Amino acid sequence: MKPAVKKVHSTYRISLAPYSVWSLLFVIVPLIFIAYYAFTDNNFNFTTEHITRFFTATSNLVKDDGSTQEVRTYLLIFFRSMKLAVISTAVCLLMGYPIAYIMARAKEKTQKTMVTLIMIPMWMNFLIRTYAWMTILQDTGIFNGLISAIGLGPVRIIGTEAAVIIGMVYDYFPYMVLPIYSILAKLDTRLLEAARDLGCNSISVLRRVIFPLSLPGVISGITMVLIPSVSTFYISQKLGNGKFFLIGDAIEGQYVANNLHFAAAIAFILMVILLALMAIVKYVTSKYVYGGD
Amino acid sequence: MKLSSKIYSAVIFGFLFAPIAVLLVFSFNEAKSLSVFSGFSLKWYDELIHDSNTLEALSNTLILAASATAISTIMGTFAAVGINKLRTKWYRSVMNTVTDIPMTNPDIITGISLMLMFVFVGRLFGASSSLNFGTMLIAHVTFCTPYVILQVLPKLQQMDSSLPEAAMDLGCTPMGAFLKVELPEILPGIITGAIMAFTLSLDDFVISYFTAGTGFETLPIRIYSMTKKTVSPKMYALATIIFFVTLSLLLISNVVDNKDSRKLRELQKSQKQ
Numbered sequence: 001m002k003p004a005v006k007k008v009h010s011t012y013r014i015s016l017a018p019y020s021v022w023s024l025l026f027v028i029v030p031l032i033f034i035a036y037y038a039f040t041d042n043n044f045n046f047t048t049e050h051i052t053r054f055f056t057a058t059s060n061l062v063k064d065d066g067s068t069q070e071v072r073t074y075l076l077i078f079f080r081s082m083k084l085a086v087i088s089t090a091v092c093l094l095m096g097y098p099i100a101y102i103m104a105r106a107k108e109k110t111q112k113t114m115v116t117l118i119m120i121p122m123w124m125n126f127l128i129r130t131y132a133w134m135t136i137l138q139d140t141g142i143f144n145g146l147i148s149a150i151g152l153g154p155v156r157i158i159g160t161e162a163a164v165i166i167g168m169v170y171d172y173f174p175y176m177v178l179p180i181y182s183i184l185a186k187l188d189t190r191l192l193e194a195a196r197d198l199g200c201n202s203i204s205v206l207r208r209v210i211f212p213l214s215l216p217g218v219i220s221g222i223t224m225v226l227i228p229s230v231s232t233f234y235i236s237q238k239l240g241n242g243k244f245f246l247i248g249d250a251i252e253g254q255y256v257a258n259n260l261h262f263a264a265a266i267a268f269i270l271m272v273i274l275l276a277l278m279a280i281v282k283y284v285t286s287k288y289v290y291g292g293d
Numbered sequence: 294m295k296l297s298s299k300i301y302s303a304v305i306f307g308f309l310f311a312p313i314a315v316l317l318v319f320s321f322n323e324a325k326s327l328s329v330f331s332g333f334s335l336k337w338y339d340e341l342i343h344d345s346n347t348l349e350a351l352s353n354t355l356i357l358a359a360s361a362t363a364i365s366t367i368m369g370t371f372a373a374v375g376i377n378k379l380r381t382k383w384y385r386s387v388m389n390t391v392t393d394i395p396m397t398n399p400d401i402i403t404g405i406s407l408m409l410m411f412v413f414v415g416r417l418f419g420a421s422s423s424l425n426f427g428t429m430l431i432a433h434v435t436f437c438t439p440y441v442i443l444q445v446l447p448k449l450q451q452m453d454s455s456l457p458e459a460a461m462d463l464g465c466t467p468m469g470a471f472l473k474v475e476l477p478e479i480l481p482g483i484i485t486g487a488i489m490a491f492t493l494s495l496d497d498f499v500i501s502y503f504t505a506g507t508g509f510e511t512l513p514i515r516i517y518s519m520t521k522k523t524v525s526p527k528m529y530a531l532a533t534i535i536f537f538v539t540l541s542l543l544l545i546s547n548v549v550d551n552k553d554s555r556k557l558r559e560l561q562k563s564q565k566q
Contacts, residue, residue, distance in 0.1 A: 011467040016375025016388070018368050019438065023391045026435045030406035031394075037409050099305045102298045110294070114302070116543065121309050123539040125496055127516045128532045132312035135319070142315060170312070223397075231399035233499075238520070248401050255503065260409060267405045274399065 034271065037264030050265035074250060074266070081247040084161060084236075085229035088168035089176075092225045093218065095169070096176040100217075101210075103177075104184035111185065115178070122174045127234065130167050134238045137163055159241035167235040175224035183217030184210070223281060231270060313536060320529035337530040347531065350515035357426070357511060358494035361433035366487040368434070369441025370479070374471065376442070377449040392439045400436075404503030407432050411504065424506040432504040433494045440493060441486035448482035449475070492539075 041047045055075065060068040103114045121129060136143050137157045144154040157163050187210065195209045211218075233248035245253075247270055254263035294302075323332035341347060372388075379385040395403055408424070415423020452475065460470035498513035505514055519528055 012375050012378035014375075015371040016379070019372030019375070019442075020388070022368065022435070022438070023388075026407065026410075026431055027391055027394050030403075030410045033409040033413060034402070034406050095305065098301055102294070102302055105298075106294060117306055118309070120540065120543065121313065123492070123496075123543065124313065124532065124536060125498065125513055125516060127498055127513060127520060128316070128528070128535070129312060131516075131520050131528065132316050132532075136312060136315055170308070173309070227397070227399050231401045233401065234517070248399075251401055251405060255405070255408070260412065263405060264409055267402055270399070271402055278397070 031271075034264050034268050037261050038268035039265075040261060042261065050262045051269070053262065054265055054269055077245050077250050078247055078269075080244060081230050084164055084168065084244070084246065085226055088165050088172070088229045089222055089225045091165065091169050092173055092176040093222065096173060096221065097180060097218070100177045100180035100184055103181050104187070115181070118174050118177050121170075126171050129171055130235050130238050133163075133167050133170060134158065137166070137239065158239060159243055161240070161244060163239040164236050164244055164246075167239040168229045168232065171232075171235065172225040172228055175228075176221040179220040179224065180214055180217040183214045187213060219281060223278065226277070227274060230274070316529045316532045317536070319526055320533040322526060325526060337526045338534075341527050341530045341534075344527065346510070347512075347515055350510045350512045353509060354495060354512040357429060357433060358491050360430055361437050361494045362487050362491040364430075365434045365437035365490045366441050366483060369438040369486060369490075370445050370483050372438070373442045373445035373449055373479075374475070377446060392442055395436045396439050396443075400497075400499035401503075403436060404432070404500040407435070407500070408503040422506060424504060426506070426509050428504050428506070429501060429509060429511075432500050433497065436497070436500060437490035437493055440489045441483070444486035444489065445479055445482040448479040452478045 036044075038050060039046060039048065041049065053074075055072070057073045058070050059073040061071045061076070062068050099118075103111055103118075106114065135141055138144070139154065139156060139158065141158075143157065148154050157166075191209055191213070192205055195205045200208065231248045232246065233252045236242075236244045236246045236249055247266065251263050251266050251270070254260075254266065318330065320337055321333050321335070322330050323334035323336070376385065376388050376392075379388065407428070411423050411428045456478070457465075457467075457470040457474050460474045461467065465473065496513070498517060501511050501514055502517065505511070510518075516528065516531070519525070
């Protein structure tokens with residue numbers, strides 16, 4: 001390499017240096033700190049008690065009929081988080097795919113307007129969005145007012161799992177629609193014509209051509225909704241009346257109570273599980289979407 | 294568009310905008326009720342502009358967002374230039390992975406991890422409280438920079454790489470070639486990145502919540518503590534103002550964008566002729 005070229009390359013190295021150091025100090029090292037806190041006690045001696053506590057701690061769950069049942073506290077919270085997140089993600093996909101498809105098929109000008117309309121709620125803080133639903137779904141709220149007026153209500157929604165799911169779906173809906181839309185909008189329409197020429201009806205074009213081609217968008221939509229819904233706090237506090245503690249609420253609760261080591265342990269377990277989930281998604285994608293057939 | 298498509302779109306957008314409409318309407322309600330509209334009044338807005346805590350939180354948020362945007366835009370742009378030129382394969386993939394981490398990790402993990410480190414380091418130096426404006430700024434720069442890189446990198450990849458080389462052949466220093474040739478080419482990416490960084494910083498609650506000191510309250514943290522206690526339509530007034538400010542920002546950036554693409558189309562037309 002000529003000296004001049006070498007000099008140019010070292011200049012580029014230098015321009016990357018601040019970010020490299022920053023990422024090491026404030027991205028990599030903090031993640032190591034989660035593991036460090038998770039496996040140490042208050043005096044920073046090694047212990048697995050926090051991890052064990054996550055799997056073994058028990059408490060008494062009061063059921064609706066007043067009876068109590070002993071449950072594994074944090075395992076229950078964890079599976080509840082997974083369940084609500086998976087349901088919310090599925091609802092987002094079922095509601096979002098059709099609208100993404102309609103958007104991709106609309107005129108260019110309409111497409112732009114619709115994208116902006118989908119994005120506008122994202123510009124409101126999620127605390128405010130969640131709070132708005134709280135006032136709508138309250139026992140004396142607008143929703144109950146409306147359905148009472150047509151003689152159906154009132155129904156108790158706030159404080160149920162349904163309310164938490166509505167909140168999650170509303171907060172993360174755009175993250176599902178936008179990636180799917182961006183793939184569908186770029187889809188080569190000649191492929192659809194070809195499929196039709198070869199004898200596909202509309203449903204089989206959708207099932208055998210459009211949907212498989214849009215899978216990368218579907219998968220990034222699923223991850224972009226699943227990850228924040230699994231780890232959210234606040235939504236369940238506001239819409240679930242604090243009855244449906246989620247894993248994010250558990251971390252926040254331990255942080256507020258200044259149990260930093262246990263908070264770190266829960267965060268560590270959440271991180272490991274999410275990494276495993278992502279690896280599965282990646283494996284399935286590479287095999288199913290890019291691997292052929 | 295078919296009728297069924299129109300109906301479905303109306304239902305979806307109704308779902309998306311119903312809560313916002315509720316906020317808007319009830320921010321003008323005379324009574325404190327959040328279900329019965331009893332008359333038009335501006336009293337919640339009046340209360341809001343006399344609420345010194347909220348105003349201070351607003352100015353804190355703007356100061357933090359502006360500082361975080363400045364640092365992350367400069368650092369992110371230089372980083373993108375560096376990553377674009379990396380020839381070492383493993384270094385490049387390490388940088389890509391590291392850039393992905395703050396974007397894919399849940400906010401709560403990012404927040405907790407930074408908080409634990411700040412508390413640990415603070416304890417080492419014997420500080421009584423280790424969280425302050427500085428720690429929040431570090432946290433915001435950390436989650437904003439990847440978005441700047443993500444906006445700038447494609448512009449660099451689209452650019453003809455022989456341009457800066459030609460500039461250097463003609464006697465420019467590498468820095469001169471960067472400032473005079475590369476920078477104007479990638480400027481749109483830098484601006485979009487900066488806007489993204491600014492809005493992400495403004496909007497962030499979770500990471501701020503874990504890294505904020507007691508003395509420094511941003512608007513989302515203020516909203517959080519306001520909604521913990523009893524409900525006040527003052528919140529709605531605040532939300533309405535935020536909504537119209539962001540809406541006008543969005544419209545302005547759309548108009549600028551449209552002008553840009555119109556110019557581009559005219560340019561392409563004239564090139565064809």
